[in-house]
Amino acid sequence: MLGCYIMSDFAERFEGLRIWQQARVVANEVYGALSECRDYGFRDQMQRAAVSSMNNIAEGFERRTSKDFGHFLDIAKGSLGEVRSMLYLAEDRKYLSAESASAMRDKAFGLSAGIAAFRRTL
DSSP: OHHHHGGGGTOSSGGGOHHHHHHHHHHHHHHHHTTTOOOHHHHHHHHHHHHHHHHHHHHHHHHOSHHHHHHHHHHHHHHHHHHHHHHHHHHHTTSSOHHHHHHHHHHHHHHHHHHHHHHHHO
């Protein structure tokens, strides 16, 4: 268990984790950016990937062991990779402008790096 339950050194609740807060922002930005997208399969997949990142951080935190939390952080990071990949396709298909897609990719990449850094502290 996270070094005899040291989880409280990070946050009392998952809502207090900066990475979860940032994942929430990314998920909401994906929803907002694709609100007019009529490619419903694409929109659904990208929204699910963004939400997956946020929810895996929360679920891993609630497991209360460093091993489980680390595993769920890896999944969250993978979901962010999926979001970034789909942002290229969104740009290619003209669902998003190049500027918007690039800004969202940068934010997702920054969050991915933040998750990796946090993972190393476990």
